[in-house]
Amino acid sequence: MDVIIENLPLYWEGFLRTLFLSAVSGVIALLLGTVLAAARVSPVAALRGFSMTYVEILRNTPLTIAFFFAAIVLPRLGVKFEQFEVAAIIALSAYTAAFIAEAVRSGVNSVPVGQAEAARSIGMKFGQVLSLIILPQALRTVIPPLINILIALVKNSSVAGAFFVLELFGYGRQLANSNGDQVLAVLLGVAFFYLLITVPLGILASTVERKVAIAR
Amino acid sequence: MFARFSLMTTQVPGEALVSLKAVNKHYGQLHVLKDINLNVRKGEVVVVIGPSGSGKSTLCRAINRLETIDDGKIAIDGKELPEEGKELAKLRADVGMVFQSFNLFAHKTILENVTLGPIKVKGVPKAQADKDAMALLERVGVGHQAPKLPAQLSGGQQQRVAIARALAMKPKVMLFDEPTSALDPEMINEVLDVMIQLAKEGMTMIVVTHEMGFARKAADRVVFMADGQIVEDATPEEFFTNPQSNRAKDFLSKLLTH
Numbered sequence: 001m002d003v004i005i006e007n008l009p010l011y012w013e014g015f016l017r018t019l020f021l022s023a024v025s026g027v028i029a030l031l032l033g034t035v036l037a038a039a040r041v042s043p044v045a046a047l048r049g050f051s052m053t054y055v056e057i058l059r060n061t062p063l064t065i066a067f068f069f070a071a072i073v074l075p076r077l078g079v080k081f082e083q084f085e086v087a088a089i090i091a092l093s094a095y096t097a098a099f100i101a102e103a104v105r106s107g108v109n110s111v112p113v114g115q116a117e118a119a120r121s122i123g124m125k126f127g128q129v130l131s132l133i134i135l136p137q138a139l140r141t142v143i144p145p146l147i148n149i150l151i152a153l154v155k156n157s158s159v160a161g162a163f164f165v166l167e168l169f170g171y172g173r174q175l176a177n178s179n180g181d182q183v184l185a186v187l188l189g190v191a192f193f194y195l196l197i198t199v200p201l202g203i204l205a206s207t208v209e210r211k212v213a214i215a216r
Numbered sequence: 217m218f219a220r221f222s223l224m225t226t227q228v229p230g231e232a233l234v235s236l237k238a239v240n241k242h243y244g245q246l247h248v249l250k251d252i253n254l255n256v257r258k259g260e261v262v263v264v265i266g267p268s269g270s271g272k273s274t275l276c277r278a279i280n281r282l283e284t285i286d287d288g289k290i291a292i293d294g295k296e297l298p299e300e301g302k303e304l305a306k307l308r309a310d311v312g313m314v315f316q317s318f319n320l321f322a323h324k325t326i327l328e329n330v331t332l333g334p335i336k337v338k339g340v341p342k343a344q345a346d347k348d349a350m351a352l353l354e355r356v357g358v359g360h361q362a363p364k365l366p367a368q369l370s371g372g373q374q375q376r377v378a379i380a381r382a383l384a385m386k387p388k389v390m391l392f393d394e395p396t397s398a399l400d401p402e403m404i405n406e407v408l409d410v411m412i413q414l415a416k417e418g419m420t421m422i423v424v425t426h427e428m429g430f431a432r433k434a435a436d437r438v439v440f441m442a443d444g445q446i447v448e449d450a451t452p453e454e455f456f457t458n459p460q461s462n463r464a465k466d467f468l469s470k471l472l473t474h
Contacts (some may be wrong), residue, residue, distance in 0.1 A: 005312060043300055118319035118378075119280055122333035122385055123309025132336060137323050 003182045003191040009176055013139070014171035015193045021167055022154045022197065025092035029153065030146075032093060033100025038130055040105050051101065058098035063159055066091040071163050090158035092153060099149045107142030108134055140212040147205035151198045156192075168193055221261060223379040231294070233258045233336045233420050234279060234389055238419045239288030241274060248274050249285065250444040256389070261421045263452075264432040266441035275317075275441070277394045279422065280311040293388055309337050312382030312390040316397050320366035320381070326353065329361040330381045332379030337385070345384075352380040356410050376410055383414075390414070392423040428471060432456060 004011065039051035058066065070091035071084060081087060111134050119129040161170035172190035176183045232255035233250060241249040246389045248271045256262050277283040279290060281297050290297045292311060298304045330349035334340040336437050340348070353359045357374040358369070366374055375395055378419050382390060392411065396404045408430050415421055415434040425431070431452050438455040440448040442463045448455060459465050 112317075112319075114315060114317050114319035115321060118313070118315065118321065118381075119310055120305070120313070121280055121282065121313035122381065123305050123307075123337040124333070125305045128336055132332065135319055138321075 001185050003175065003179050003185050007189075010026070010171050010175065011168070011189055011193055014166065014168035015196065017166060017170075018154065018157055018168040018193070020022060021088060021092065021157045021160060021165070022150070025089050025096060025157070026150050026153055028089070028093035029096035034135070036097060036101035037104035037108060040101065040133075040174075041130075041214055043107055043126060043168055055098045055101050058095055059102065060138050063091070064162075066095045067159055070094070081101050084163055084165050088157070088163060088165045092157055092160070095156070096153045097150060099152070100146060103142050103145045103149060104135075104138060104178050106145075107138035107140075110141050111137045143212060144205045144209045147185035148200055151201050154197050154201070155184070155194065231257065232256060233260075233293055234257060234422065235242045235289075235291045236275075236279070237289040237291075239275075239278065239285050239290060241278065241285045242272075248444050249278065251404055252288070252446060254439065254446065254449075256420060256422060258388075258420055259418045260418075260436045261415045261434055262437045262439055263435040264422065264439045264441060265426065265428070265431060265467075266425045266447075268439040271444040272441045273393050276391050276422060276424045278393055280308050280313055280384045282313075305337075309333070309385050310388045312379075312385060312387035314378050314382055314390065314392045316394040318366070318371070318378045318398070320374055324365075325362065326358065326364055326366065326369070328365075329366065329377060329445065330384045333381065333385050334353055346355065348379070349384055352383055353377070357406070371399045372406045373398065375403075376408045379407075379410055379414070386433050389422065391422040391470070392425065394424050394426070396427055399449065428456070440467070442467070 036051045036054060039047040040055070041050060067088070068088040074087065074090070075081070094103040115133055116129050117138065124132065157167060158169035160167055161173060164170075166174075168190055172186060175186045175189075179186055225321070234254075234256040236252050237247055238253045239252040240247070250271075254262075254275075264275065266272050274283055278285050281290075281300070282432050292307060294458060295307065297307065320330065322327075324332060327346065327349055330352060331342070331345040334345040334348065335342055338406070344447065350359060350362065353362055356379055358373050358376050360381070361369055361373060361377070366377070369377065379390075379395075395411070396407050399407065405425070410425060411421070411423070411430065412434045423430070424437075435452045438448070438450055439446055440459075440461075440463075441451075448459060448463050448464050450460075455464070459468055
């Protein structure tokens with residue numbers, strides 16, 4: 001266990017990088033996912049088609065493919081970035097957005113159709129119906145599954161470690177290499193710091209679930 | 217303001233506020249609306265009755281295009297219903313709709329349910345919208361419920377709020393799609409009273425209902441539908457005392473024997 005104590009600053013640094021990666025990717029994914037879900041239920045067929053194609057492709061291919069694409073294919077297409085971290089954020093948010101879009105879409109479908117009809121019948125436009133009536137009600141039912149997706153995102157961010165981004169898992173790998181005799185302790189330390197993010201998220205999920213339930 | 221005023225004055229008196237011409241609709245094989253022709257003048261109260269599945273709800277919902285039609289023309293105040301989009305939204309703001317299942321916005325308070333339309337659709341300042349909404353809620357007898365959520369109210373109260381929500385848009389015509397069918401018997405009258413009051417004040421109304429008492433009391437015309445067709449179109453007096461078709465006679469006899 002000494003190896004954990006001795007390398008606490010390194011763990012801490014990795015923890016912060018993971019937190020940063022997850023938070024930035026999470027926010028982007030939430031926004032992108034909500035837009036994709038809105039497109040999926042919009043009256044415009046082209047938008048629905050685009051959203052469906054996007055979600056099906058990203059959701060049904062491994063995250064590593066998204067990483068390879070962001071880290072290797074994008075630069076060849078002329079999208080250059082200074083650090084691999086940017087590629088990691090692109091890959092993580094693009095991948096996670098697909099899952100968020102699906103969760104939000106199912107939430108939208110859980111709102112009774114009469115709510116939208118009533119909103120339309122007082123003259124609201126599609127965007128208003130969605131943003132004022134449907135999404136606020138959908139998000140309440142969607143928060144627990146959304147938090148599950150964010151927990152998965154935190155863990156998925158470890159893939160970035162394989163793409164030369166120094167985050168919790170990346171540092172863990174370094175430590176394991178340099179302390180070959182204490183690999184178990186090193187990995188336990190890594191796991192502990194992941195739990196430090198994911199367990200509170202889980203607690204948050206159940207608290208929020210109890211708080212935002214709306215009576216019908 | 218000016219444009220609106222001139223629009224109102226150019227309307228020929230007695231011209232149909234709502235007009236349906238040769239309207240047809242199918243659900244797959246089922247022909248739910250068969251060549252419907254109907255004109256409703258300003259201030260008229262038209263009650264649509266008929267057996268279940270006769271197409272009366274579909275007719276009501278087609279008038280503000282919650283249901284699309286296959287062919288024919290529906291016009292409101294001389295303007296044909298446009299395709300889904302901005303124009304349709306504008307037109308719908310002039311057509312109040314009251315649903316069987318109330319459909320109050322579940323996450324908004326009673327007051328917000330009523331003010332949302334005026335504020336977001338018409339751009340009425342919040343203070344003014346609140347004041348108008350409170351007056352409407354008082355009028356339908358639920359003023360003291362303003363800060364509550366819809367689920368805390370009884371069905372009859374919710375439906376009266378739904379009527380206030382529709383009225384807040386100052387509609388030219390009100391559509392009622394079986395407004396009392398989901399209510400417990402003791403709550404039906406409190407909703408009907410509000411509707412009768414509205415009819416007396418000169419509101420143009422199209423009411424799909426099973427409440428024959430309301431039809432007798434408040435209707436100018438009764439439209440009887442069966443199998444997707446308008447079978448009779450008469451005054452309540454004529455319809456209830458001397459129905460012409462066998463279909464209507466049969467329907468009425470079933471009602472009256474209970």
